[in-house]
Structure formats: structure tokens, C-alpha cells
């Protein structure tokens with residue numbers, strides 16, 4: 133009471149001392165400000181932070197510079213009207229139970245009226261920033277709050293307000309920022325934010341809010357931060373993609389139970405843990421290029437994480453722990469460079485840990501992966517759920533193994549009978565001649581024969597999943613063609629059907645009786661060939677099935693002319709791809725066919741995927757696949773299909789070993805030849821157009837430096853590329869090209885790296901194109917390379 137009395141006296145003396153000397157409205161304003169501030173102090177029950185107001189006799193508007201008190205800030209206009217009032221008390225709202233009544237020493241007293249406080253505050257006509265934090269304010273926030281009509285920034289965090297957040301708050305149309313964290317609001321969030329067209333921050337975390345996410349929020353394109361975490365919100369989340377400025381979305385610890393929402397492209401932090409989100413993580417999450425932190429832990433998400441999520445450019449924190457995510461992680465071929473923390477623990481992932489998540493390697497990443505069905509070192513998955521999985525897999529695999537054994541048994545019997553019959557037949561005709569059947573089956577084959585399947589391979593989900601993938605896109609399976617059939621199809625290998633000289637052998641086009649077109653490659657055989665060995669190898673080749681590989685339909689071994697074995701031939705039958713090769717599409721002659729940058733990227737990515745498949749698929753294929761632009765064929769949808777692959781699987785059996793040198797890099801030394809290096813030249817040709825045969829080395833010596841400068845690029849990069857690419861996308865590809873054709877093999881990137889960079893470049897390009905479209909800007913503003 134003493135205090136109260138004292139303050140009234142102070143008001144009175146103030147009024148007396150100035151009342152008689154009011155000379156103009158400015159002074160009136162000054163006095164009114166002082167009186168109002170003292171009244172606020174009274175409403176707040178004289179918090180110790182305002183003690184300095186006690187004996188202060190000057191203009192309160194100038195006090196800030198005198199007192200240096202960080203807990204209190206007052207800013208005024210020149211006419212002494214207050215525009216900013218910030219007071220931070222020490223009454224933190226930490227109680228476990230709050231029933232809407234005053235609590236001694238925690239809240240303001242029973243006599244406090246939040247209604248009166250708001251009425252007083254409303255008399256500051258120009259108040260733009262109001263911050264009353266940890267002052268023990270209690271009661272429902274009154275409707276009258278809308279009277280503070282100039283407010284841009286309202287922060288009443290850490291108090292004891294309860295009930296609803298008044299609808300009238302939507303009348304504060306100048307609001308930029310609304311923060312009511314750490315109170316006891318326990319009704320639904322008002323859904324009338326449409327009118328707050330300048331709102332950037334909406335923060336209502338740590339309350340007891342119920343009901344649904346306010347869908348009116350989704351129209352506020354100015355919003356950067358939405359924090360509704362630690363409440364009891366339920367139901368579905370709306371599509372948030374329209375929030376084009378959104379950086380931070382924090383909805384942790386609620387009861388949302390929908391699928392994950394779609395998010396705008398620019399978000400950097402997304403925290404959705406401790407909810408009941410279900411379904412798969414949308415594949416669009418793998419394209420949120422600006423994402424830095426993603427927390428989806430403690431939900432009920434299923435399925436595999438989307439492609440690209442781990443390799444986002446700026447991602448540093450990724451928490452997927454405690455969900456029901458499953459599948460193998462084999463397609464995580466690279467992690468973002470900034471990725472420092474990964475938690476995939478307590479899920480149902482199978483297979484082995486991708487190398488970039490392997491904490492044992494040199495990277496300094498923190499990775500949590502316990503509680504999965506992963507196979508790591510000596511540790512075997514022990515969870516019940518994993519055992520079930522393994523059993524299921526073993527069972528179906530066991531069946532497959534039996535089928536394979538039976539089929540092979542039948543085949544062997546058949547071969548033996550055929551060989552036996554022939555033996556007898558030949559002995560009669562030519563006693564001197566015997567058939568030598570080699571028994572040296574190449575090692576690669578042993579690896580896939582049933583007896584060769586180790587327990588390690590069984591446990592390795594990558595091999596299993598690749599194998600099952602092989603099963604899914606089966607084109608017509610590989611078969612043996614008769615020579616008559618091929619002769620008919622090619623009109624007796626007429627010149628008209630001759631397509632050209634492949635890297636090995638001549639290639640003919642053919643038409644089967646059922647009307648479908650085929651490409652036939654004719655090869656000569658070793659004199660001392662072994663038919664059996666060759667067949668095994670051809671069967672192996674037929675197992676390489678992938679959407680970006682030209683399908684292998686079958687073969688024909690024409691060994692009828694036993695007397696003259698030098699004329700023996702083998703014909704490989706592939707699907708016929710109608711739309712020409714990549715090299716032809718890169719030359720300017722066919723201007724309607726010429727490929728834009730994004731088309732080129734699509735072809736390069738398809739090819740890179742095919743090569744990556746060849747390197748890592750079931751069959752450890754050779755690392756040299758004669759990659760050249762004219763071995764990349766395009767089908768009618770311009771889907772890239774690699775031809776001439778895997779020839780090294782069979783070339784040991786072929787007579788004709790020398791490679792026909794029609795590529796740009798025929799000059800290069802054998803030891804340089806590997807797929808990454810060859811692919812570097814494909815990249816180069818995609819950038820600058822076809823390079824004339826044999827000029828590759830000269831180009832390397834003279835022109836590569838030009839890529840470094842804008843001028844140089846203008847000069848050597850294909851004009852079609854220049855006019856259709858985004859600079860960033862182009863730079864990514866140039867940089868990876870440089871690495872691929874590095875003379876020192878150890879400096880070359882892995883194929884995974886190459887693929888990743890290409891996919892990133894395509895993403896950047898797609899983003900640039902969609903931005904350009906949405907801006908409706910003239911085509912050349914952002915794309916031209918000036």
C-alpha cells in the first residue's frame with residue numbers, strides 16, 4: 133500500500149509541477165506519456181525492473197539512454213508519443229498446474245485486471261512495438277486488444293493468459309509479428325489471419341491450443357516463421373506450398389495425424405517431430421534445395437526416404453528417428469557436404485549402411501542408426517521385426533534357389549544328351565575330330581550360381597533388391613534365334629539393312645515375322661571357341677536389364693560349318709532403337725531435333741544411371757563399357773539407351789578384339805581408359821557439340837581452359853546450350869566434366885559422384901526454369917550468359 137500511495141503522490145506532484153506551465157501540445161503529450169507509463173507500472177504491480185522510474189523527474193522518452201536497463205526499452209516519436217514499449221519481468225510461467233487463478237509470487241495478484249491494462253495501453257495511440265514478457269499477467273486476453281491499432285509487433289510471451297486467442301486480433305492489420313509463446317491458451321487457434329497481410333512471424337508455441345491448424349495462414353505469403361510447437365493441435369495439415377517466404381516451420385509435439393504437408397521450396401528449417409504423421413515422406417522433400425534442418429522423428433512414417441534427401445546441398449541436420457521407415461538405403465549414394473547430424477535410429481531399415489553414413493569412415497558426421505535391421509559389421513539385427521523380414525526373404529529366396537537348381541539340372545541334362553548325340557554323329561563322319569568343352573567358367577558366373585550365394589550376399593539387401601528390380605522390368609526374355617530367322621529378317625544381310633560398324637562387329641537392322649524391328653550385331657568367333665562358355669557368357673549378358681540399356685533379346689550361334697570354323701559367327705540381337713544416337717542429336721544439322729540443355733541433362737542422367745547399374749548390379753560387370761556419344765541411342769520419347777555395353781563379358785571369346793576407332797578419344801592410351809574418363813568426353817560433347825574424331829587430345833590441350841572464363845564459355849559452349857541453360861546448372865556440369873577427364877586417374881570422381889552432380893544440375897535447371905516461368909520474364913533476362 134505504501135508503494136501505491138507513494139506513486140499517487142508522485143503523479144500528483146508531476147501534475148502540479150508541469151500542469152501550470154503547459155505551453156503547447158507537445159508538452160501536453162509529454163505529460164500524458166509520463167502519466168500513462170506510470171499507470172502501466174501500477175497495473176504491473178511495480179515490478180522491480182521499473183524501480184528506476186520511482187525518482188525519475190525527466191522525460192521518460194529520454195530515459196533509455198540514461199538507465200542502460202536491458203529489461204526496459206521505451207522509444208518515442210519526436211512529439212513524445214510512445215512507439216515502442218518493452219518490459220521483461222522475472223516471473224517465468226513455469227507451473228505444472230494452472231487453473232485460471234492468481235498464484236502467489238508467480239502471477240500478479242488477485243486484483244490484477246488484464247482488461248484495465250489493455251485499456252491503458254490502448255491510449256498510446258502510436259504504439260507499434262509492445263512486449264510484456266514474464267510479468268505474471270494472467271487472465272484471458274481481452275477482445276479490446278484490437279484497439280492498439282498501430283501495433284506491428286506484439287509479444288506477450290511467458291505469462292499466464294488462458295482461454296482463447298481473441299478473433300479480434302485479426303483487426304491488427306499492421307502486425308508483422310505475433311508472439312504469445314508460453315502461456316496457457318487452451319482453446320482453438322482463431323482462423324481469421326487472412327487480414328494480417330504483413331504478418332511474418334506467428335509464434336504460439338508452448339500453450340495448450342486445441343483444434344486444427346488455422347488454414348487461413350496458408351494465404352499469408354509474407355510469413356517467414358510459423359511456430360505452433362508444443363500444443364495439442366490435431367487433424368490434417370493443409371498444403372503449405374503457397375507460403376512462398378516461409379523459412380521456419382515448427383510444429384513439434386502436437387497431435388497432427390495427416391500425411392506430411394507439401395512445403396514451399398524456400399524452407400530452411402522444418403521441425404515436425406512428436407506428432408502422428410503417417411504415410412510416406414513425399415518425394416518433393418528430396419527437392420527442398422534450401423533445407424538445412426529437418427526433424428521428422430517420433431512419427432508413424434513408413435516407406436523409404438525420398439531420393440535426394442540426404443544429399444541436399446545445405447542440409448546439416450536430418451532426424452528421421454523413431455518412425456516405421458523401411459527399405460534399404462542403397463540409393464543414398466552421397467550425403468550433402470554440410471550434413472553433420474543424421475538420426476535414422478529405431479526404424480525398419482534393412483541392408484547395409486551407405487558409405488557416407490558409415491561413422492567408421494573418415495567423415496566427422498554424427499550418425500545414429502541403432503534399432504534397425506541394418507547389417508553392420510559383426511552385429512546382426514536382433515529385433516523381432518527384422519527376424520521376420522529375414523525369414524520371409526530366406527523363404528522366397530530358398531524357393532528361387534530351388535527353381536534355379538532344377539532349371540540348370542534340366543539344361544545340363546539336355547546339353548549332355550545333345551553333346552552325346554553329336555559325339556556319336558561326328559565320330560561316324562570324322563573320327564579325328566572331337567569336341568572340347570571347356571570347364572573354365574568365369575568367376576563372375578560362379579558368384580551368381582546357387583552354390584556361390586554366400587550368406588553375406590543373402591543378407592545384403594542391395595543385391596536382393598537389385599535382383600528383384602531386374603525381375604520387374606523384364607522385356608521379352610532372352611532367346612536363341614535360328615540363322616534362318618535372321619537371314620529372313622535382314623533380307624540375307626543385305627546392304628540396305630546395314631546400319632554401320634559398331635565398336636565391335638557389323639550392325640544390321642532386321643524385321644522379325646511378327647513385325648517388330650531388331651538390331652543384329654554380327655561377330656566372328658575364336659577358332660578355339662567353346663560354345664558352352666560363350667553361351668554362359670551370353671546368358672549373363674542377357675541378365676543386364678535396365679530401362680536405360682538397350683534390351684538384349686537373344687543370340688544365334690552359327691557353328692554349322694564345322695569344316696571351316698573360321699567362318700563361324702555369333703549374332704547378338706538387340707531391340708532396335710529408332711531415334712538415332714546422341715551424337716547425331718548434338719550436331720546442328722538436324723535443327724528441329726537439337727537438344728536443349730535440360731534434354732541433354734536428361735540423356736546424360738539416363739546414361740549415367742545405366743553405367744552406375746552396370747558397375748553395381750548383380751553382375752560385377754566390367755568397368756569399361758565403350759562409352760561414346762554414338763553408343764547412346766534415343767528412343768521415340770528421347771529416353772537414353774546405352775548400347776555396346778558389357779561387351780567385355782564376351783569379348784574374351786571373340787576373335788575381333790581391336791576397337792574400331794571412330795570416337796573422339798581413340799587416341800588415348802589404354803591405361804587411361806575407364807568409364808568415368810570416357811563419360812567425361814560424353815559430357816564434353818554435350819557441352820560443346822560433337823568433337824571430331826582424333827581431336828580429343830588437341831581439344832583438351834587447347835580449349836579446356838576456356839571453361840574458366842565467361843568469354844571462353846561463350847566461345848566454345850554450344851550456342852543451343854548457352855541459350856537454354858541456367859548458369860549455375862552449366863557450372864556444375866563443367867566442373868564435374870573437368871574432374872572426369874583429369875589425366876590422373878586418382879583425381880577422377882566416382883560414378884556416384886558424377887550421377888549426383890548431374891541430378892543436382894538438373895534440379896537447379898528445373899528450378900530456374902520454373903522460376904522463370906512463374907516470373908513470366910522475358911526469356912533472355914536470367915538465362916543469357918552475359
Ligand SMILES: *[C@@H]1O[C@H](CO)[C@@H](O)[C@H](O)[C@H]1NC(C)=O
Nearest residue numbers: 230231232233294295318319
Ligand atoms: C481453459 O483454462 C481455464 C483455466 O485453467 C479453464 O477454466 C477453462 O475451463 C479451460 N477451457 C477449456 C476449453 O479447457
Ligand SMILES: *[C@@H]1O[C@H](CO)[C@@H](O)[C@H](O)[C@H]1NC(C)=O
Nearest residue numbers: 223234235236237238239241
Ligand atoms: C512469496 O515471497 C515472499 C517473499 O519472498 C515469501 O515470504 C513468501 O513465503 C512467498 N510465498 C510463497 C507461497 O512462496
Ligand SMILES: *[C@@H]1O[C@H](CO)[C@@H](O)[C@H](O)[C@H]1NC(C)=O
Nearest residue numbers: 305306307327328329330331
Ligand atoms: C504492409 O507493408 C507495406 C510495406 O512495408 C506497407 O506499404 C503496407 O502499408 C503494409 N500494410 C498494412 C496493412 O499495414
Ligand SMILES: *[C@@H]1O[C@H](CO)[C@@H](O)[C@H](O)[C@H]1NC(C)=O
Nearest residue numbers: 362384385405406407429430
Ligand atoms: C518427443 O517425445 C519424446 C518421448 O516422448 C521426448 O523424449 C522428447 O523430448 C520429445 N521431443 C520434443 C521435441 O518434444
Ligand SMILES: *[C@@H]1O[C@H](CO)[C@@H](O)[C@H](O)[C@H]1NC(C)=O
Nearest residue numbers: 400420421422423445446447
Ligand atoms: C546454402 O547456405 C549458404 C550459406 O548459408 C547460402 O549462401 C546458400 O545460398 C545456400 N544454398 C542454398 C541452395 O540454399
Ligand SMILES: *[C@@H]1O[C@H](CO)[C@@H](O)[C@H](O)[C@H]1NC(C)=O
Nearest residue numbers: 490491492493494508509510
Ligand atoms: C572400423 O571398423 C574396423 C572393423 O570393421 C575396426 O577394426 C576399427 O576399429 C573401426 N574403427 C573405428 C574408428 O571405429
